[in-house]
Amino acid sequence: MSVHPVVDQASNAARFLADRSREEYFDTLMWSLREARDRSASEVPEWEQLRDLGSAIKEHTLSHLADYLEQFEASAKRNGVEVHWAHDAHEHNQIVAEILSRHGAKQLIKSKSMLTEECDMRRYLENRGVTVTETDLGERIQQLDDEPPAHIVGPAWQKSPEDVARVFAKAYGSDPNNAAPVYLAHEMRVHTRALIEKADAGMTGANFAVAETGTVVTATNEGNADLSGNVPRLRICSVGIEKIVPTHRDLAVFIRLLSRSAVGMPITQYTSHFRAPRRDGEMHIILVDNGRSERLGMEKFWQSLKCIRCGACMNTCPVYRRSGGLSYGSTYMGPIGIIMMPTFDIRRFSELPFSSTLNGSCSNVCPVKINIHEQIYAWREVMDEKHQIKLAKKSAMVAAGEVLSHPELYRIVTAAGETTLKRLPRFAIYNDFNAWGKHRETPLPAGQTFHEWYKANRRKA
Amino acid sequence: MGIREDILDRVRRNQPAAIPHPDLRDFTHLASADLITTFARSLGVMAGVLIDKPPDDLGAFLREKFPDAKNICSAVPEYVGTSKPEDYPVWADAAKIDVSVVRSPLGVAETGSVLLSDDDLRVNTIAFLAHDIVILLAPDKIVENIHVAYQHPAFKEKAYSVLMSGPSGSADIGGKEVHPAQAVMTLTVILWPESAKTS
Amino acid sequence: MRVGLVVPCYIDVFYPEVGIAALELLERLGVEVDYPFDQTCCGQPMANSGCEADSRATEEHFIGLFSRFEYIVIPSGSCTHHVRNKFIAAPPGPERDQVSKHVYDLIEFLHDVLKVNEFPWSEFPHKVALHNSCSAVRGLHMASMSERVHDPYFNKPKALLEKVKGIELVDFPRHDECCGFGGTFSATEEAVSARMGYDKLGFIQRSQPEYIVSSDMSCLMHLQGCGRRLGTEVKFRHIAQLLNGDHA
Ligand code: SF4
Numbered sequence: 005m006s007v008h009p010v011v012d013q014a015s016n017a018a019r020f021l022a023d024r025s026r027e028e029y030f031d032t033l034m035w036s037l038r039e040a041r042d043r044s045a046s047e048v049p050e051w052e053q054l055r056d057l058g059s060a061i062k063e064h065t066l067s068h069l070a071d072y073l074e075q076f077e078a079s080a081k082r083n084g085v086e087v088h089w090a091h092d093a094h095e096h097n098q099i100v101a102e103i104l105s106r107h108g109a110k111q112l113i114k115s116k117s118m119l120t121e122e123c124d125m126r127r128y129l130e131n132r133g134v135t136v137t138e139t140d141l142g143e144r145i146q147q148l149d150d151e152p153p154a155h156i157v158g159p160a161w162q163k164s165p166e167d168v169a170r171v172f173a174k175a176y177g178s179d180p181n182n183a184a185p186v187y188l189a190h191e192m193r194v195h196t197r198a199l200i201e202k203a204d205a206g207m208t209g210a211n212f213a214v215a216e217t218g219t220v221v222t223a224t225n226e227g228n229a230d231l232s233g234n235v236p237r238l239r240i241c242s243v244g245i246e247k248i249v250p251t252h253r254d255l256a257v258f259i260r261l262l263s264r265s266a267v268g269m270p271i272t273q274y275t276s277h278f279r280a281p282r283r284d285g286e287m288h289i290i291l292v293d294n295g296r297s298e299r300l301g302m303e304k305f306w307q308s309l310k311c312i313r314c315g316a317c318m319n320t321c322p323v324y325r326r327s328g329g330l331s332y333g334s335t336y337m338g339p340i341g342i343i344m345m346p347t348f349d350i351r352r353f354s355e356l357p358f359s360s361t362l363n364g365s366c367s368n369v370c371p372v373k374i375n376i377h378e379q380i381y382a383w384r385e386v387m388d389e390k391h392q393i394k395l396a397k398k399s400a401m402v403a404a405g406e407v408l409s410h411p412e413l414y415r416i417v418t419a420a421g422e423t424t425l426k427r428l429p430r431f432a433i434y435n436d437f438n439a440w441g442k443h444r445e446t447p448l449p450a451g452q453t454f455h456e457w458y459k460a461n462r463r464k465a
Numbered sequence: 466m467g468i469r470e471d472i473l474d475r476v477r478r479n480q481p482a483a484i485p486h487p488d489l490r491d492f493t494h495l496a497s498a499d500l501i502t503t504f505a506r507s508l509g510v511m512a513g514v515l516i517d518k519p520p521d522d523l524g525a526f527l528r529e530k531f532p533d534a535k536n537i538c539s540a541v542p543e544y545v546g547t548s549k550p551e552d553y554p555v556w557a558d559a560a561k562i563d564v565s566v567v568r569s570p571l572g573v574a575e576t577g578s579v580l581l582s583d584d585d586l587r588v589n590t591i592a593f594l595a596h597d598i599v600i601l602l603a604p605d606k607i608v609e610n611i612h613v614a615y616q617h618p619a620f621k622e623k624a625y626s627v628l629m630s631g632p633s634g635s636a637d638i639g640g641k642e643v644h645p646a647q648a649v650m651t652l653t654v655i656l657w658p659e660s661a662k663t664s
Numbered sequence: 665m666r667v668g669l670v671v672p673c674y675i676d677v678f679y680p681e682v683g684i685a686a687l688e689l690l691e692r693l694g695v696e697v698d699y700p701f702d703q704t705c706c707g708q709p710m711a712n713s714g715c716e717a718d719s720r721a722t723e724e725h726f727i728g729l730f731s732r733f734e735y736i737v738i739p740s741g742s743c744t745h746h747v748r749n750k751f752i753a754a755p756p757g758p759e760r761d762q763v764s765k766h767v768y769d770l771i772e773f774l775h776d777v778l779k780v781n782e783f784p785w786s787e788f789p790h791k792v793a794l795h796n797s798c799s800a801v802r803g804l805h806m807a808s809m810s811e812r813v814h815d816p817y818f819n820k821p822k823a824l825l826e827k828v829k830g831i832e833l834v835d836f837p838r839h840d841e842c843c844g845f846g847g848t849f850s851a852t853e854e855a856v857s858a859r860m861g862y863d864k865l866g867f868i869q870r871s872q873p874e875y876i877v878s879s880d881m882s883c884l885m886h887l888q889g890c891g892r893r894l895g896t897e898v899k900f901r902h903i904a905q906l907l908n909g910d911h912a
Contacts, residue, residue, distance in 0.1 A: 018855035027859070033640045035838070046813040050492045060487035067484040070477040083624070089469040141646060142637030158637050165639045185638040193647050200647070201557040201594075217621050227593045227633040227648030234589040234625070235557050245476065252615040253489050259611050260575075267640075270507060271576040271611070271630050274648070280624035282556075282589065293472045301479030320811065322842045326859050359853055361846030361860075362712070364802035368811035381750070384714025393714055397852070401715035408673070408710075409721030411702040418677050439851040443858030444889030447678040454676045454683035458699055462687075 008352040011334065013359040017327035029164055031326055037319040040268025041369060048264070057257045059373035062310035065248055066300065072215045072248045073291065079218030080289055083280035088290045093123035096292045100125060100207070100240060101132055103288055107238055109134070109204035113196075115222060115229035116140035117209025118156055118313060119242045119292060122335045137199045139228035141192050148175040154329030156336060157266050157315035162328050206232035208278070210243040211312065212258060213289075216251045219279040220289060223262055223272040230276050237285035241278060246296050246309040258312055261371035265314040299347045304382045308343045310372040317366035317376055323359055332356060339366035343379040346386070354392035357383035418453055491612040500574045500607045501656070508577030508654060511631030512644055516655040519601075527564060530653070531597060534563035538591055541568045541601055543657070550587035559588060562595035565649075569600050572607040572654070573614045573628065579654060582619045582626035589625055593633070593648035600629075601657040666696050667773075668733035672740045672881075673705040679881050682902040686739040686770055689908040692785065693778055700729040706738075707753060708746040712847045716753045723754040731759040735777065736767040739904050741800030741880045742847070744769040749803060770904060771806055771879045775820040782827055785909040789830035792906075793873040794822055795864070795887070797880035798842050806879075810840045821879050821903055828906050834871035841867075845886035861890035869898065879903045 021027050045051045065072055077087045090096035096119075104112065112134050114120065126136045126147070138144040142159035146152065149171045153159030160168065165183035173180035178191045208229045212221040220241040222229035233239050249255050263269045281287035300306050318324045318338030329337040334345045334353060342360060345353040357380050366376040387393050393401075407413045440446060452460075466474070495503060505515045520526035523544045527537060538559070539546030544566055553559045567586060569579035579600050586592050608614050619626050633648035644650065667690060671683040690697045706726055707719035726747070730736050738744045747767045754760050774780045800806040800821070807819040825831060844850070844860025851857075865887060868876060876898055878884050884900045891898055901910065 014853045014855070017853065021855050021859055031863075036640060042810070042813050049494070049814070052812070052814055053490075053492075057487055057489065060484075063481075063484045064486045067481045069480050070473050073473060073476065089467075089472055091468055091472065095468065139647060140637070141635045145637070158640065160637055161640060163638075168638050185641065185643045188638050189635055189643050189646055193645065196647060197560065201560055219620070225634050225636065225642070226646035228646070230589070230593050230627060231647060234593070237556075245472070250486070252620045253612065256610075256612040256615040257489070259615075267636060269642075270510065271578060271628065273511060273629065273631050273634055275578070275628040275630070277620060277626045278624075279620075279626075282583070282624060291472070293475070297472060297475035297479055300476060300481070306479075306481060322844065322860050323853070323856055326856050326863075357714070358848065359856075361798065361842045361844065361849050361857075363798035363842035363846070365798075365811055365842070368802065368809055381712075384712070385716050386714075388714040388716065397713060397848075398715065401710045401713050401718045405707075405710050405715070405718030405720075405722060408705040408707065408719075409725045411704055411725070414673075414704040418673070439854040440889070442854050443893060444854075444861065444886065445892035447674075447885050447889065449677055450680045452680060454671045454680035455701075457680050457684060458687075458701075462699070463701065 008349065010351060010355055011332065011353055013327065013331050013333070013355055016331035016333065020328040020331055021326060026164070027326055030162055030328060033161060034319045034325045037267055038369070041265055041316055041319065044264040044268040044270065048260070054257055054261055055371055055373050058261050058371055059310060061249065061254045061257060062372050065250060066246065066306065066309055069245065069248065069300065072250060073245060076213055076215040076218055076248055079216065083218050085218060085280060085287045085289055088288060090290055090292045092294050096123045096242065096290055096294070097125050097128040099290050101129060103240060104134055104205055107204065109238060111135050111199070111203045112205045112207060113137045113139050113200050113203040113232045113236070114207035115209065115224060115232045116143045116159070117242055118335065119209050119244050121153060122294060137196060137203070139196055139200060139232055140224070141189060141226060144192060144196065145171055152330070152335070154337070155315060155318060156313050162330060200231050200235055203236045205238040205240065206234070206236045207240045207242065208233050210241055210247050211262065212249050212255055213243050213247045214252055214255055215248050217279055219277045221255065222276045223274070225273045227274045230274055233276070233278055234282070237282070239278065239281065239285060239287045241287070241289045243289055243291055244296060245291050245293055262312055262314050265316040265369065265371040295347055302347070305343065305347065305379055307374050308340070308379060310374050311340055312372055314371055316369040316371065320365045320369045322363065323361065327359070339376045339380065343376060343383060346383055350390060350392060354387050357387060415455065418455070493609045493613065495574065495609050500609060501604055503574035504572055504577060504607050507575060508631065511577045512634065513577055513631040514651065514653040516653060519655060519657045527599065531564050536562050537564045537566065538562045538595065539566040540585065540587055540591065541566055543601065550591050553588045553591065556588055556590040557594070559590040559594040562591060564597045564599060565591040565595040566599045567592065567601070569602045570606060570619065571614060571617050572602045573611060574607055575610040576630050578614070578628040578630040580614070580617060580619060580626060580628055582623035584623060592627065592629065595649055597651045598649045599653045599655065601655050603659045604656045665735065666698060666733065667735045667737050668730050669697050669699045670703060670706070670730070670736060670738040670743065671699065672738065672743045674885060675739065675881050678885060679902065682739060682881055682904055685902065685904040685908040685910065689904055690737065692908070693780060698733070703729055706743045706747050708743060709847060711746065711750060711753055720753040723751060727754055727759050727763050731762045734766060735773065736763065737770055737773045738767065739770040739879065739902065740882065741769050741797045741804055741806065742882055745799040745803035769800065769804055769806065769879065771800070771821050771824060772804065774824060774907070780824070783907050786907055787829040787909070787911055788906050790875055790912070791832045791834055791873045792825070792875045792877050793834050793836055793868045793871060794825060795843060795868070795876055795878040795883060796821055796840060797878060797883045800879055801840050807840070824907060825877070825903065834873050836868045836871050838867055843883045843887055845883050850886055857886070858890060861886050862894065865891055865894065865896060869896065873898060875899050875901055877901050877903050877906060
């Protein structure tokens, strides 16, 4: 059973919103990425066909996943790679720690990996005397500020350049008043280069893993996966089992979709393919389940495993943009977070499916056509079935169901008159007028309902 | 049961009923004459620089373009630099390089990418730890898009290969791409047929 | 042609004039309209909250009243979307299918079924911003969606409004971004909901319309609540009111 309290995304979001300028900054930035995505998609005439293909390839692969995993493993082994398997975060972290200690490695550099975030690996290793350096700029900012990622593509996007200047000033002694991104990126380069050059081991995640060749593929703008995976002799790649694609020809479809969907660029600067260890080195791949095989068996939710982590659903989500990524209290946030997190801990993330207006924009931008908003809707039902809906809301809905299925009752509570506003059924705006009225005026009931008007004017005796 | 068998067993039990693989296409539209202009435009989008023919004197070109460069590492027969990849058996030492000169066997018009693999680089890090990179690319090695590019044998054969598309950058602060990030500061592609002159 | 008219609960209580406009408009167009007197609601409030079981009796009641109609018309995209695409609380069967297959938003009914070419009685000499709800756009495909950049442009509510004499339709940024209503969401996540409403009003007001018009009164109820709190002057109308000849 979960030991964590239920994440109250709504209250977290309200706190984020209290700082209007921050919220506006974030919303504007995220929306600009959505617009960039639109422009870049419009330049590719076969865009919708690529989305169809991306979806179909993923569905095919997931429906044959066991075979493809075996093929991937066999290919990787042929390439001289050592392949490990982990059920969960703990097993994954243990394997990494064991490989490092086998080599006496104490300095680990790594590129961004949502999987290692899922596993809370940094803390695990640091408790065992390993210094972990994030080499992705955004991830490094979050590491220095001791904060989890707020976005899966740009972990520090929730911070303004001024915030980053403050973080770097504290960590690196740089100028706290210089918030020019070029200057800050340069500071990062100066301070991490040294750590990269003397690292004992390098780690990457995987955007894709190609079964036919056993290749781990990463997409970065900074080249930091290439640095992490090439500078030290020891290379470790953590791969979620859903990352498999059959062949490089399949991979092409996703590479064309990924960066365009994420930030509106045709490709990331570095699309890197790690097939075998360097001649004088060692390469390990850890295949991690961590709940994925279970999700694969969920009829309504297995499709979320198609996700290629582009973040487009977050950029377009009007709720995410106005809540901030940290409000979800989870590794994955925004629309994709809402449908994935409950599979990790249903109680802790039971409120997330309600942090959505079900507007559907997420599903429309998703490059692999995950029916995100339909899954959010379906999760709400699951929360009801599993008794994870807050008592107050649940009782209001039971009462509404009662009234709305009995016309006589409905007429009594809707009848116009003095007491209407007091008695006005909550279903009319579905819920609680107190909450509604905090930032909005409540609607005024009319002197006569439509029903009463009809009765008076139209009804034949 | 071991962890591996257990995971595979769970996956096999839970995976949905078989869904067929879709037919793939290459989505090629361009005439070969348009490949170079498209490549040039895309490379520009990615903040790379294109030189459309070999300079008369590559040494002079490099001196002019990188006046402060002392250590030029060449991995190509067309040019003898001050060092070669083999001079960096400790791969981290490639950080001493000012400019790397390499040849790419494949360009991608759609994205302005060039392919570099361990055979082209010999020491992989010369492509990232160097301050700047200059890449020779034969114009007839430019293909239209990523679908075609992935049919190149390097992806099946080489231990490491990267599609490099412009200098390293980051949009992690403020969402707008800035250069450089952690790898090369600038990336220049020179269209240079394979058997052309050496300097 | 016999049509069963659904007047959603919030229109019944708060905006009876919208129900009246829809009824009169259909009658003007020569349609025989039946308003089943025992109607309550489509069940969406409970179902949207995850409480599918609690909406079952309501949906069954709805099916009982409406399955006999060839056309079921609702002046609300979100209710239509629910009945057409998410009507699963009641047990499956031919009557449920009948209802889901024959339900139309008022706009769809006018545009696709009746194919109305003119509203000669209508005149609205004002600057109007049209807000299409997410249910209308992404649920019912009453307009092309901004995310689908290669789809041909169309906008059924707009096409109908353009037939109103004297009307001036204005554009605004992020035209199909959600307004933040979202049913239950408007209360459970009131801070974000209101912020979205304020932002929507802000974008719309850049083009200074006198009226904000929509085929979904629930969005307007929310935006009106936001607008009144902000002290804005802009007025709100359901599209049926304009098409039925309201002049202001
Ligand atoms: S769900 Fe789709 S849009 Fe969202 S991150 Fe995953 S692939 Fe991208």
